Amino acid sequence: MAMNSRPLGGISSLTALFCATATILSLICAPVAARSGYTGLQNGFYSRSCPDVEKIIYESMYESFKKDNSVAPGVLRLAYHDCFVRGCDASVLLAGSNTERANLINTGLHGFPAVEAAKAAVEKACPGVVSCADVLQYAVRDTVILTGGQSWTVPAGRRDGRVSLSSEVPENLMTPDKKxxxxxxxxxxxxxxxxxxxxxxxxxxxxxxxxxxxxxxxxxxxxxxxxxxxxxxxxxxxxxxxxxxxxxxxxxxxxxxxxxxxxxxxxxxxxxxxxxxxxxxxxxxxxxxxxxxxxxxxxxxxxxxxxxxxxxMSKIDVLTGNSGEIRRVCSVVN
Ligand code: HEM
Known part of the structure; x- marks a missing residue:
């Protein structure tokens, strides 16, 4: 179930801070997080469980970009199309006949193999730890660096959704004729x-x-x-x-x-x-x-x-705690 990432007020920031530092209590804190707007994402989320994750993804993205620089805009667009439909849960990466990817609006999406390659490299180092939703957000940041833009710190801890529906695309993504x-x-x-x-x-x-x-x-x-x-x-x-x-x-x-x-x-x-x-x-x-x-x-x-x-944008309706899963391969649910 996706959490609401918008603040509703009434919950003290102290509670959120407490929840943030006590990883072990994440399950208890999850409902509080949902109401307070605290998403459960953290900078350096994988610093213990997969310390080299960002380096591994950057190197993989660098290799993909060297072979074909169009992966940069391709992957960057994936972030928008992922986060606006069902939140940043990597639902756009799921393949299949009635998935988001299959919708006409998403016909031109590309860059999937670059994300899969980054995920495969991460799985080799830390199996079952880093979600596809996080791999995508790190990879997107890296595409901006690779094309000459400025870096930023990506908060992480997203989990992957198990649902992807073509029918949810048109109501959430804008067509270019709109003002x-x-x-x-x-x-x-x-x-x-x-x-x-x-x-x-x-x-x-x-x-x-x-x-x-x-x-x-x-x-x-x-x-x-x-x-x-x-x-x-x-x-x-x-x-x-x-x-x-x-x-x-x-x-x-x-x-x-x-x-x-x-x-x-x-x-x-x-x-x-x-x-x-x-x-x-x-x-x-x-x-x-x-x-x-x-x-x-x-x-x-x-x-x-x-x-x-x-x-x-990367915090829209994220799944955290024990919601969703950590997909092994980004195009299919476990
Ligand atoms: C404001 C609403 C937006 C509209 C109407 C829109 C529309 C489009 C359209 C029609 C394309 C051409 C791609 C195609 O049809 O195959 C495109 C490409 C692209 N969009 Fe957007 N977009 C919007 C917002 C965004 C946002 C928020 C992002 C990222 C944060 C983004 C990133 C990109 C990128 C990087 C491309 C180039 C993709 C490529 O070269 O393959 N767009 N957009």
Whole structure:
């Protein structure tokens, strides 16, 4: 049963601290944690049970990235798709016909073998100790380092879910034609605010999207020209060259200037009306997000905002204590 990660108040922070330090009492504390918003995650959770876990995962991710640098955006996107559907419980990693992975929205997900390789390396050193949900969160942090972004400390102690349902995907994950009012509702439902949403969307500084995700801007916009009028004419022309007809799956860069670098160019692009997806560019149109786009142009601000928002996202509805399991292989339940 997933815990509620949002604070409800009424429980003293002393209790939470007590629960945090007394690992042995984790089972007793679990119900308290659920009510207080204390998630049971800890920095250095594996310092005794698997002290080299982060090094092992980084080395494995480094090897995967060296062979194919597209694993970085692939794995980073997995974090969003995992945490927003049933919490950060590695449910997105489960394979099978009616699983989250099988949903149309998740067709383009990739990077699974890199996560499996990291998990296999960890299993060799510490069998049955580190959850796939934690491996994924560590691996995601490493993808940001590998593409030139700043590191952060990943709180751990998540356990793996046993359920993954394709039917739960559409209500939780946003499509790229949506604008801030709709996007923000989805993020708020997960306990994240506008500033955190803008910081997380900064992930689109790397990676690709299929042409069909901008059909609504290039080919089917509701105007005589069929082109989104907020697209500068020269940008629309360039995009039409890359995506010469509607419905194409050809991949194009989400961030057109430095597409493989984890930097703040994504925000500069939005400011210059060069955001690719409607969802990205809409952040310039809404007073709740516009100022955040401007702030994140500063790399120190973005690094700090991104790290904090990733940590917040990684705490959504986590399983801890004796809930769930520690999967041996991430694509199947034990
Ligand atoms: C604000 C709502 C969001 C929308 C509407 C959205 C939409 C999309 C779409 C349509 C793609 C293209 C991938 C495909 O269709 O195959 C994409 C790619 C990507 N998204 Fe998002 N996304 C959102 C938020 C996020 C968040 C919160 C993260 C991570 C924290 C993220 C990380 C990524 C990454 C890294 C890619 C590139 C994937 C690759 O190259 O394979 N996105 N997103």
């Amino acid at each position: 801030v009012p709709v996007l923000l509702q989805a993020f708020q439902k997960k306990g994240l605010n506008a500033a955190q949403m803008v910081a997380l969307a900064g992930s689109h500084t790397i990676g690709k999207a299929p042409c069909l995700t901008i059909d609504n801007r290039l080919w089917t916009y509701d105007s005589p020209s069929k082109v989104d009028p907020t697209l500068p004419a020269s940008f629309a022309k360039t995009l039409k060259k890359k995506c010469p007809a509607a419905g194409l799956t050809t991949p194009i860069d989400l961030e057109v200037v430095t597409p493989t670098k984890f930097d703040t160019q994504y925000y500069k692009n939005i400011k210059n009306s060069l955001g690719l997806l409607t969802s990205d560019q809409s952040m310039w149109e809404d007073s709740r997000t516009k100022g955040e786009v401007v702030s994140n142009i500063n790399s120190h601000t973005f690094s700090s905002n991104f790290a904090k928002a990733m940590i917040a």
